[in-house]
Amino acid sequence: MKWTVGIDIGSVSTKAVLFNGEQVDSKIIPTGWSPSQAGQEVLERLLKPQGLTRDDISLLVGTGYGRIQQGMFDKTFSEITCHARGVHYLLPEACGLIDIGGQDSKVIGFGEKGKVEDFVLNDKCAAGTGRFLQVTAQTLGLEVSQLSALAEDADPADINSMCAVFAESEIIGLLAQGITVESIVAGLLKSIAKRISVMAGKIHFQDTVAFCGGVAQNQVLKDLLSQEIGCRLAVPPCPQAVGALGAAILGYEL
Amino acid sequence: MRAQTMAYFDQLIPSGMVMAKEAKEQGRNVVGYYCVFSPIELIEAAGAVPVGLCATKQEPIAEAEKVLPRNLCPLVKSSYGFAVSGKCPFFHFADIVLAETTCDGKKKMYELLAEHKPMIVLDIPNSSNLEDRQAHWVKQIYRAKDYFEKNLDVKISNEKLAEVIRTYNEERKLLMELVSLNKLHPTPISGTDLLKVLWGRSFQFKRDEYTAKVKELIAELKEMTAKGEGASQPSSKRILITGCPTGTGQEKVMQVIEEAGGAIVLQESCSGIKGLVDLVSEEMDPFEALAEKYSKIPCSCSSPNTGRFKLLSRLVQEYNVDGVVDITLQACHTYNIESYSIKEHLKKNHNIPLLQIETDYSDADRQQIKLRVDAFLEML
Ligand code: SF4
Ligand code: SF4
Numbered sequence: 001m002k003w004t005v006g007i008d009i010g011s012v013s014t015k016a017v018l019f020n021g022e023q024v025d026s027k028i029i030p031t032g033w034s035p036s037q038a039g040q041e042v043l044e045r046l047l048k049p050q051g052l053t054r055d056d057i058s059l060l061v062g063t064g065y066g067r068i069q070q071g072m073f074d075k076t077f078s079e080i081t082c083h084a085r086g087v088h089y090l091l092p093e094a095c096g097l098i099d100i101g102g103q104d105s106k107v108i109g110f111g112e113k114g115k116v117e118d119f120v121l122n123d124k125c126a127a128g129t130g131r132f133l134q135v136t137a138q139t140l141g142l143e144v145s146q147l148s149a150l151a152e153d154a155d156p157a158d159i160n161s162m163c164a165v166f167a168e169s170e171i172i173g174l175l176a177q178g179i180t181v182e183s184i185v186a187g188l189l190k191s192i193a194k195r196i197s198v199m200a201g202k203i204h205f206q207d208t209v210a211f212c213g214g215v216a217q218n219q220v221l222k223d224l225l226s227q228e229i230g231c232r233l234a235v236p237p238c239p240q241a242v243g244a245l246g247a248a249i250l251g252y253e254l
Numbered sequence: 255m256r257a258q259t260m261a262y263f264d265q266l267i268p269s270g271m272v273m274a275k276e277a278k279e280q281g282r283n284v285v286g287y288y289c290v291f292s293p294i295e296l297i298e299a300a301g302a303v304p305v306g307l308c309a310t311k312q313e314p315i316a317e318a319e320k321v322l323p324r325n326l327c328p329l330v331k332s333s334y335g336f337a338v339s340g341k342c343p344f345f346h347f348a349d350i351v352l353a354e355t356t357c358d359g360k361k362k363m364y365e366l367l368a369e370h371k372p373m374i375v376l377d378i379p380n381s382s383n384l385e386d387r388q389a390h391w392v393k394q395i396y397r398a399k400d401y402f403e404k405n406l407d408v409k410i411s412n413e414k415l416a417e418v419i420r421t422y423n424e425e426r427k428l429l430m431e432l433v434s435l436n437k438l439h440p441t442p443i444s445g446t447d448l449l450k451v452l453w454g455r456s457f458q459f460k461r462d463e464y465t466a467k468v469k470e471l472i473a474e475l476k477e478m479t480a481k482g483e484g485a486s487q488p489s490s491k492r493i494l495i496t497g498c499p500t501g502t503g504q505e506k507v508m509q510v511i512e513e514a515g516g517a518i519v520l521q522e523s524c525s526g527i528k529g530l531v532d533l534v535s536e537e538m539d540p541f542e543a544l545a546e547k548y549s550k551i552p553c554s555c556s557s558p559n560t561g562r563f564k565l566l567s568r569l570v571q572e573y574n575v576d577g578v579v580d581i582t583l584q585a586c587h588t589y590n591i592e593s594y595s596i597k598e599h600l601k602k603n604h605n606i607p608l609l610q611i612e613t614d615y616s617d618a619d620r621q622q623i624k625l626r627v628d629a630f631l632e633m634l
Contacts, residue, residue, distance in 0.1 A: 065621065080629030116633035118607065121626060 004059045005046065006247025007039050008079065009066025012102040014038040015241045016046045019248035025050065026241045035066030061251035063243050077250055079243050080108055080119050086246030087210040088114025090236040096203060097210040097242075098196060098225065098233070102130045105196060105213075109203035114246075120199045127162035128195035130215050135164040136188050139171050140181055148218040150185045157187035162195060189221045197228035208232045212239040255483040259471040260447055266454035266464075267502065270305075273459035274347040277303055283406045286348035286371070287456075288333065289356055290499075290529040290551050291378055293395060293544045294456075295422050297352065299415040300402040305344045306456030307351070309336040310501030312615040321366065327586045328614040329499065330359040337367055344457065345371070350405050352398065354378050356555040357588055374401040382556040391545035399541070415540040423533045425465055429455070430530055432472050436519045437573055440484035442475040445495065445508050445518020447485070453502050453525055486517030491634045492574055493517060496566060496596065497581040497610075498589050499524040504615050507581050510627050519573045522566055523581070528552065531565065554588035562592070563599050570604050576634045579627075580610045607633070 001020055008015040014031045018024040027046045031038045039062070047053060054060075062073035063082040087097045088110060096109040105128045108119045126132045130144070137144050157179050161167040167188070174184055200209075209231045211222055216239040226233040236242055277284060283302035287294060297304040314335025315328060321338075322331050336342035345351075351373035353364045364375055376394045379387060399410050429452060435442050451468065458464050478484070493516045495508065500523060508518055520526055532550060535543040552561030570578065578600055582590045590612065597608040609630040611623055 065625075078625055078628035078632055080625070081632040116629060119626075119629060119633075121622075 002252065003052065003057050004061065004248045004251035005043065005057050006061045006063065006082065006244040006249070006251060007042060007073070008064040008082065008241070008243035008247060009035045009039050009062065009069070010064045010079075010101065010243075013240065014042045014064075014066070015244040016042040017241055017244040017248045018046050018050065018052075019245070019252050021252065023245055023248075026238060026244065028240060031066065036069045036072060039066060039069055039072055059251035059254060061247040063247040075251060075254065077247060080106060080121075081116055082243045082246030082250065083212065084108050084110040084116045084246065085114040085249050086242035086244070087212065087236060089245065089249055090242065091208065091210050091234055094208045094210040094234060096205050097212055098200060099212040099242075100128070100130055100192070100196065100215040101213050102134075105129050105199065107196065107199045107203055109205065118203050120202050122195075122199060125162075126164040128192055128199070130213065132162075132164045132167070132192060133188065133215065136167050136171060137185075139168045140184065142181075142185070144215075145217075147185050147189065148220045150182050151189055151220045154180065154182035154186040156190040157183040159184070159187040159191045162191065167191075186220070189218070190224055193221060193224035193228045196225060200229045200231075205229065205231050208234050210239075210242075211235050212242050214240055255478060255485065256447065257443065257471055257474045257478065259467060259474050260450070262467045263447070263450045263454050263471075266450070267457045270454075270457040270459060271343040274303075274305065274343050277459055278347045283408075284344075284348045285350055285352055285402070285406075286345055287352040288360065289354050290524040291354045291356060291376070291548055291553065292352050293398065293548050295415060295418045295534065295544060296395065296398055296402065296410065298418045298422070299410045300406055300408050302349070302402070302406060302408075303459055304456070305348065306453075307333060307337070307342070307345055307348070308499060308501060309333040309342065310499070310504035310615065311336075312504075312617075314339050314341060315615065322363065325585055327357070327359050327498075327583050328504075329583055329586075330357075330363050332615060334363050334367065337370060350374070350402075352376070355380075356553060357586070359585070372405060374398055378555070380555060380557060382558060382560070387549055388542075388545060391549045392542055395541050395545050395548075412540055415544075416536070419534045419540055419543065420536060421461075423536065425455075425461070426530045426533055428465060428468050428472075430527065432468055432475075433520050433527055433530075435472065435475050435479070438479055438484075439492070439517075439574070440486040440488050440490060441492070441517045441519055442479045442484050443471075444485040444512055445493075445521065446505050446512060448518075448520065449500065449505055449508065449525060450502055452521075452527075452530075486512075487515065490515055490517035491576040491631050492519045494519055494566075494569060494573065494575040494578045495521040495523065495526065495581060496562075496578055497523055497593070498583040498586050500581055501525055506617065506620060507579065507611050507613060507623055507627075510620065510623050511579060511631075514624065514627050514631055516627070516631050519575060520569065522562075522569055524553070528565075554592045559592060563596070566596065566600065567603060570600065570606055575606060577630060578606060578608045579630070580608055582610055582612045584612055584614045 286307040294304040309332040318331040318335030
């Protein structure tokens with residue numbers, strides 16, 4: 001049997017997927033300080049339970065910022081290509097994807113077979129990234145995972161700062177004016193949705209768009225985004241590992 | 255494989271610095287200029303050596319930011335920084351400076367620079383369809399002529415100018431012959447080497463030696479291709495570079511593309527072939543001919559800039575290009591805005607995708623550029 005593994009070494013977490021024509025298993029661990037160590041470790045955790053070793057794997061494919069680990073991978077692809085391929089496998093009806101990551105956000109449009117046609121990345125600043133949510137949630141003394149529930153029925157406050165640093169002082173100002181935490185959280189999510197929709201406007205989406213990354217679990221943000229963009233958003237199963245899955249599939253198809 | 259003749263071009267700019275000093279000691283006049291709009295034939299016809307002053311290094315930017323705003327194109331900041339810090343021998347040894355009213359950043363920077371060197375600023379009309387454009391340009395060429403004659407104490411004759419025009423046309427033809435070698439696949443010369451040759455053109459004092467070396471390079475490259483050797487792989491995607499000028503010292507985007515396995519075929523920018531594709535007419539009156547040629551530079555400072563669209567259309571076809579990378583410097587509004595229209599144009603008419611890379615001269619964004627470039631090459 002032919003096995004391939006895709007490993008996506010991101011700045012926050014390292015994801016791995018085992019593939020043999022179908023996704024067999026996946027693992028996610030924190031990247032920590034050593035991307036290469038994280039890569040080795042996740043591989044071991046993925047293979048052991050299956051009774052496999054490195055020699056059983058015909059192709060080890062790397063992606064993510066840590067893909068440049070010398071010598072570890074047989075082949076590497078950018079996370080853009082891998083995300084598109086992974087999403088296309090899981091949601092064949094999607095024509096593109098939005099990935100809100102910890103450090104950057106991506107909007108990718110793809111065609112048949114998940115081949116990338118255009119993409120927009122935001123990684124020069126925190127605006128529209130998970131980092132923005134993290135920093136602003138901290139200001140409010142909250143966890144990112146709490147945000148969706150809090151914002152559910154709230155009336156979004158107007159938040160204009162896209163910069164995480166300035167948003168922090170804006171939030172403090174709003175709190176001082178007596179605006180509720182719920183409204184502020186809803187406002188924050190709305191400002192992210194707006195920002196991402198501007199990026200998405202550059203790619204001409206028609207139908208269903210996949211929503212990936214850890215933040216995709218936030219239902220309120222998902223609804224706001226789909227309103228802003230005017231497309232149906234679908235969250236693929238295990239949205240964090242689509243890049244690793246895509247890498248494994250690309251390797252399998254080589 | 256790299257041509258051995260490249261060794262000459264590797265040392266062109268450093269040795270140009272030494273020669274700038276020697277030229278001054280021998281009593282030669284040196285005229286600095288900044289832009290492809292500058293009619294350099296006129297400088298040569300005035301018996302002076304034209305040297306390019308556009309700076310593309312990060313190093314002097316901190317010095318420039320003491321005066322200039324941070325949020326300004328790095329080319330403007332770097333040029334100013336080199337000029338005022340005294341670290342650029344070309345600026346230092348220039349007797350006078352020829353400038354031009356192109357983008358706002360440059361225009362206003364020249365006002366500050368005028369305190370450091372005598373300079374003439376040519377008035378370049380921003381609308382490319384100004385009715386009396388040719389007449390206006392002719393006036394500007396004569397203004398420059400008068401300024402040179404007065405300040406360098408020379409006379410510029412019609413004959414001398416006509417002769418320089420012929421020589422420069424030959425040089426342009428030769429350089430285009432070199433560039434055209436990259437119509438072959440795999441490409442015989444890398445994009446960064448081609449940049450070195452073309453960029454070096456504006457920093458050298460022995461034009462005969464330079465053209466002889468270009469001929470040698472062409473011959474060597476032809477030999478290499480005959481043996482099946484090239485600068486890229488048969489599988490390499492063919493990339494055209496467009497956008498803001500990219501000089502040596504700042505070729506990081508081009509390096510990233512080549513490291514990722516892309517073949518840079520040529521550059522449609524000022525640092526590439528923008529100023530080389532059109533010759534100066536040898537039939538017309540030489541002053542009128544100069545005006546005509548330089549008024550047609552397809553720079554984004556002109557509006558509308560239809561010339562760039564036409565040129566790109568021609569190049570992507572002639573050079574069989576797979577994808578276009580548009581290098582935009584931060585805070586360069588004209589190229590930044592035009593990127594959208596160029597992208598649409600290429601997609602609609604040629605089904606060729608464009609990747610815009612917005613960057614500056616620092617090395618901080620190399621990884622981010624790499625991700626975009628890798629993804630772009632994978633999608634082609
Ligand atoms: S881009 Fe335009 S303004 Fe800048 S150097 Fe080239 S011609 Fe001059
Ligand atoms: S790159 Fe743009 S902003 Fe910078 S000098 Fe050239 S035209 Fe001006």
